[in-house]
Amino acid sequence: xxxxxxxxxxxxxxxxxxxxxxxxxxxxxxxxxxxxxxxxxxxxxxxxxxxxxxxxxxxxxxxxxxxxxxxxxxxxxxxxxxxxxxxxxxxxx
Numbered sequence: 875x876x877x878x879x880x881x882x883x884x885x886x887x888x889x890x891x892x893x894x895x896x897x898x899x900x901x902x903x904x905x906x907x908x909x910x911x912x913x914x915x916x917x918x919x920x921x922x923x924x925x926x927x928x929x930x931x932x933x934x935x936x937x938x939x940x941x942x943x944x945x946x947x948x949x950x951x952x953x954x955x956x957x958x959x960x961x962x963x964x965x966x967x
Contacts, residue, residue: 928960934952934956935952937952938950
């Protein structure tokens with residue numbers, strides 16, 4: 875989503891003899907007000923699929939597989955965390 879700032883360059887009706895000068899600061903303030911006034915939901919969060927505990931654990935295990943050669947200690951911690959997560963949620967189901 876992009877926003878554009880419109881800065882009129884026509885003479886003001888209130889001051890017919892004087893041309894209205896666009897203010898860069900005023901344009902920036904209007905742009906900031908529009909950006910912060912709208913509340914947007916990130917597209918990734920809105921479209922993210924709901925994963926089961928098993929699927930989440932498998933993703934963590936895949937990360938551990940990638941780290942096994944470079945950092946075996948961290949990989950083992952990730953394997954253990956995936957197991958704990960899977961077993962904790964399997965007990966609830």
